[in-house]
Amino acid sequence: MKKINYEKYHWRKIKSTTMTALSIMSVVIAVIPLFLIFFYTLAQGISALNLDFFIHMPKPVGETGGGMANALMGTAILIGLGCLFGLPVSIFAGIYLAEHGNNTFGQIVRFFTDVLSGIPSIVVGVVAYILVVVPMKQYSALAGGVALGILMIPTATRTTEEMIRLVPHSLREAALAIGLPQWKTTLRIILPTALKGITTGVLLAIARAAGETAPLLFTALGNRFWSTDLGHPMASLTVFIYDYAKAPFEDWNRQAWGAAFVLIVLIFIVNMTFRFVTRGRYGDHQN
Amino acid sequence: MVIIRIKGTVMIETLQKFSPAIVSHKMDLKLEAKTVNAFFGKTQALQNVSLSIEKNHVVAIIGPSGCGKSTFLRCLNRMHEVAGGTMNGTILLDGKDIHENDPVNLRRRVGMVFQKANPFPTMSIFDNVAAGLRLNGMAHNGHIAEIVERSLQQAALWNEVKDSLSKNGMSISGGQQQRLCIARALAVNPEVLLMDEPASALDPIPTAKIEELIYELKKDYTIIIVTHNMQQAARVSDETAFFYLGEIIEFDNTKKIFTAPSIKQTEDYVTGRFG
Amino acid sequence: MERHFQHELEGVKTNLIKMGSAVEENINNAVIAILERNEVIAAKVIESDKRIDTLEIEIDNAIIDMLALQQPVASDLRFIIAAQKINNDLERIGDHAVNLAESALTLQKSKKLESLLEIPQMVSATKLMLKYALDSFILLDPKMARIVLETDDQIDEWNRSMTTNVIELLKNDKQLIEPGLALIRISQNLERVADMATNIAEEVIFHIQALVVKHHAEEI
Numbered sequence: 001m002k003k004i005n006y007e008k009y010h011w012r013k014i015k016s017t018t019m020t021a022l023s024i025m026s027v028v029i030a031v032i033p034l035f036l037i038f039f040y041t042l043a044q045g046i047s048a049l050n051l052d053f054f055i056h057m058p059k060p061v062g063e064t065g066g067g068m069a070n071a072l073m074g075t076a077i078l079i080g081l082g083c084l085f086g087l088p089v090s091i092f093a094g095i096y097l098a099e100h101g102n103n104t105f106g107q108i109v110r111f112f113t114d115v116l117s118g119i120p121s122i123v124v125g126v127v128a129y130i131l132v133v134v135p136m137k138q139y140s141a142l143a144g145g146v147a148l149g150i151l152m153i154p155t156a157t158r159t160t161e162e163m164i165r166l167v168p169h170s171l172r173e174a175a176l177a178i179g180l181p182q183w184k185t186t187l188r189i190i191l192p193t194a195l196k197g198i199t200t201g202v203l204l205a206i207a208r209a210a211g212e213t214a215p216l217l218f219t220a221l222g223n224r225f226w227s228t229d230l231g232h233p234m235a236s237l238t239v240f241i242y243d244y245a246k247a248p249f250e251d252w253n254r255q256a257w258g259a260a261f262v263l264i265v266l267i268f269i270v271n272m273t274f275r276f277v278t279r280g281r282y283g284d285h286q287n
Numbered sequence: 288m289v290i291i292r293i294k295g296t297v298m299i300e301t302l303q304k305f306s307p308a309i310v311s312h313k314m315d316l317k318l319e320a321k322t323v324n325a326f327f328g329k330t331q332a333l334q335n336v337s338l339s340i341e342k343n344h345v346v347a348i349i350g351p352s353g354c355g356k357s358t359f360l361r362c363l364n365r366m367h368e369v370a371g372g373t374m375n376g377t378i379l380l381d382g383k384d385i386h387e388n389d390p391v392n393l394r395r396r397v398g399m400v401f402q403k404a405n406p407f408p409t410m411s412i413f414d415n416v417a418a419g420l421r422l423n424g425m426a427h428n429g430h431i432a433e434i435v436e437r438s439l440q441q442a443a444l445w446n447e448v449k450d451s452l453s454k455n456g457m458s459i460s461g462g463q464q465q466r467l468c469i470a471r472a473l474a475v476n477p478e479v480l481l482m483d484e485p486a487s488a489l490d491p492i493p494t495a496k497i498e499e500l501i502y503e504l505k506k507d508y509t510i511i512i513v514t515h516n517m518q519q520a521a522r523v524s525d526e527t528a529f530f531y532l533g534e535i536i537e538f539d540n541t542k543k544i545f546t547a548p549s550i551k552q553t554e555d556y557v558t559g560r561f562g
Numbered sequence: 563m564e565r566h567f568q569h570e571l572e573g574v575k576t577n578l579i580k581m582g583s584a585v586e587e588n589i590n591n592a593v594i595a596i597l598e599r600n601e602v603i604a605a606k607v608i609e610s611d612k613r614i615d616t617l618e619i620e621i622d623n624a625i626i627d628m629l630a631l632q633q634p635v636a637s638d639l640r641f642i643i644a645a646q647k648i649n650n651d652l653e654r655i656g657d658h659a660v661n662l663a664e665s666a667l668t669l670q671k672s673k674k675l676e677s678l679l680e681i682p683q684m685v686s687a688t689k690l691m692l693k694y695a696l697d698s699f700i701l702l703d704p705k706m707a708r709i710v711l712e713t714d715d716q717i718d719e720w721n722r723s724m725t726t727n728v729i730e731l732l733k734n735d736k737q738l739i740e741p742g743l744a745l746i747r748i749s750q751n752l753e754r755v756a757d758m759a760t761n762i763a764e765e766v767i768f769h770i771q772a773l774v775v776k777h778h779a780e781e782i
Contacts, residue, residue: 547772
C-alpha cells in the first residue's frame with residue numbers, strides 16, 4: 001500500500017484553513033458597514049425615538065419635540081403609488097421578456113431596462129417633474145409616485161424575467177399537456193411558481209424606491225402638514241431626513257437621525273415580513 | 288450407401304401466433320400517422336414516419352438516443368411546436384386531422400406524462416390532480432373531489448396519499464410524484480396517454496408499479512410509451528416501433544420484435560449489438 | 563459492438579459442437595460394434611458416455627446463467643432456447659449410443675444371425691441424419707436441416723418393418739429370441755436417435771429462421 005504523504009496533507013490542510021478564514025473575514029468586512037450604519041444611526045437618533053415621534057406632526061420651527069407621522073404616512077402612500085405605477089408594467093414586461101423575449105425587440109427592451117437602472121434618480125425626478133408636475137402646475141404625491149414607479153421598473157422587470165426563466169421548462173410542458181392555453185399556463189402555473197423570486201425582486205425595488213430622496217424633491221416636494229391628497233405635495237421620510245439633517249437646529253438633526261433609523265428598520269421589517277409570508281408557499285423548488 | 292427418399296413438403300408455421308399489427312384485420316384505429324416529417328429549424332428529426340395505433344393498445348417506441356422517438360411522441364399532441372419545431376404530414380386522431388383543431392383541445396384528449404415527474408410545486412396533491420379540471424373550467428366543484436379520487440385510484444396512488452391530499456405535491460417520493468403526474472393527466476379524461484420515458488428516473492420497484500399501471504390503464508386508454516429500456520418495452524407493450532435516425536425501421540407485434548424481428552437493424556438493436 | 567455476451571454465446575456453441583462430436587463418435591462406434599460384433603468398441607462407448615453427461619451439465623449451467631443475467635432477446639433468445647433443447651437431445655442420443663452398445667454385446671453373446679435385416683440401412687441413414695443435423699447447426703444452414711426432417715419418415719418405416727421381420731424370424735427359430743429382441747432394441751434405439759436428430763434440425767430452423775416446423779411429420 002502506498003504511504004500517505006503527510007507533509008502534503010498538512011500543507012493542504014493549512015491552505016484550506018487559510019482560505020476559509022479569508023472567506024469568513026471578507027464576509028465580516030462586507031457586513032461591518034451595515035452594522036456601523038445601523039448602530040450609528042441608532043446611537044444618534046435614539047433620543048428622538050419615542051411614541052410621539054411616530055404619532056405627532058412636526059412642531060413649528062423653534063419648538064422642540066414633535067414627530068413625523070405625516071412623513072411616515074407619505075412614504076407609505078408614495079411607495080404604494082410607485083408600486084401601482086411601476087409593478088404591473090414591470091411584471092408584464094418581465095413575463096414578456098421571459099416568454100417571448102428571445103428576439104431583437106427583447107434584446108432592445110433588455111438593454112434599455114439596464115440603461116434605465118443606471119440613470120441617476122435625480123434625472124428620473126426631473127422626468128416626472130416634466131411629465132406630471134408641469135402639466136398639473138402643482139407638486140404632487142402623484143408625481144412622486146410616478147418617479148418612484150419608474151425607478152422600480154428596471155429591477156422589478158429584470159428579476160421577474162430571471163425568476164420566470166428559472167421555472168423549469170417541464171412545468172410549462174406539464175401545464176400545456178393537460179390542455180391549458182399558453183396565457184393560463186403563464187398566469188396560473190408559471191407566475192405562482194416564480195412568485196417568491198419575483199417578490200424578492202419587488203422588495204429590492206421597493207427598498208430602493210423607499211430610500212430615494214432626489215426624485216421626490218422635484219415631485220412630491222414634502223409637506224409639513226398632514227396630507228393624503230394625491231394631488232398635492234406630500235411628506236416623505238427621506239425628504240424629512242433631508243430637510244431636518246441640513247437644518248441648523250440640533251433637535252431637528254437628532255430627529256433626522258431618528259427618522260433614518262426608522263427608515264432602515266422599516267425596510268428591514270418589510271423584507272422580513274415578505275420573506276416570511278412567501279416562505280413555504282411552494283417549498284424550495286429550484287432546478 | 289442408402290438412398291435417402293425425400294417426399295412431401297413440411298408444413299411451416301410462423302412463430303408468431305398473431306398476425307402483425309399492420310395487416311391486422313378489423314382494426315379500430317385510434318391514432319394514425321401518415322408520412323410525418325418533423326424539423327427543428329433546418330434539422331430533420333423525423334422522416335416519413337407512418338404508424339397506425341389501435342384503440343386500447345400499448346405501443347412502445349424504442350430506439351437509440353436522438354432517433355426521433357420523443358419528437359414523434361410530441362408531434363402526437365402538438366407539443367413539438369411548443370418547443371419551436373415544425374412538422375408536415377398527417378396525424379389522425381379517430382380519423383380527424385389533429386391540426387384542424389385547437390391544440391389546447393387536442394391536449395385534453397391526448398394526455399402526456401414526462402420523463403421527470405413534474406408536479407406543480409405551488410399546489411397540493413389534490414390541487415395538482417384537480418388543476419386540469421379547475422383551470423380548464425371542466426367540472427363543477429362537487430365533481431372535482433370525485434374525479435380526483437378516481438384519477439388517483441387509477442394511478443394506483445390513492446391508498447398512499449388519501450390521508451395527505453393537502454400536502455404539497457413535491458413532498459412525496461419520486462415514484463409517487465410520477466404517479467401523481469399520471470393521475471393529473473388522467474383527471475381531464477383523455478383518450479390517449481403519451482408517456483415519455485415515464486420510469487427512466489425511478490428505482491426498480493416504482494418502475495414495476497408504473498408498468499403494472501400501464502397494463503391496467505390500457506383497458507381504458509390508448510397508450511404510447513417511449514422508452515430506453517427494451518425490457519420495459521417488451522413487458523408493457525402490444526406493439527413495438529423501432530426508430531433509427533428519424534425513420535421508423537420496424538413496427539410490429541412486440542412478441543415478434545423481441546423473438547424474431549424481420550429487419551437486421553432491429554435485431555441488432557434489441558440484442559444490444561448496437562445503439 | 564463487440565459484446566462480452568457474444569463470447570458467452572460462442573462458448574455455448576463451441577461446447578455443443580464438442581458434445582455433438584462426442585455423441586456422433588459414440589453412435590459411430592456403437593454401430594461398428596453392432597455391425598462388426600466388436601466387444602471392445604462397445605465397452606468403450608459405454609465408458610465415454612460420462613464425458614457427454616459432464617458436458618451436458620456444463621452447458622445447462624451456462625444457459626441458466628445467460629437467461630438470468632443477460633435477458634436475451636430475438637436471435638440470441640432463439641439460439642439459447644435452441645441450444646438448451648439441442649443439449650438435451652444430444653445427451654439422449656448419447657444414452658441411446660450406450661443402449662446400442664449394450665445390445666451389441668447381447669448380439670455377440672447369442673447365436674449368430676445370418677442377416678441384420680434393415681439394420682445396416684437404418685445405421686447409414688441415422689448416421690447421416692445426425693451428421694447433417696450437427697452440420698446444419700455448425701454452419702447455420704437450414705437447407706441441411708430440412709433434409710434431416712424429410713429423412714425421418716424413412717427410418718420410421720424401416721423400424722416398423724424390422725418388427726415384422728424379426729417376428730417372422732423368431733417363428734422359424736426359437737433359439738433366435740435373444741438376438742431377435744436385441745435387433746428390435748437396436749432398431750428402436752436407431753429410430754429414437756433419428757428422432758433426436760430431427761429435433762435438432764427443427765431447433766436449428768427455429769434458431770435461424772424463427773420458424774416452428776415440428777409435429778407435422780405425420781402429414782407427409
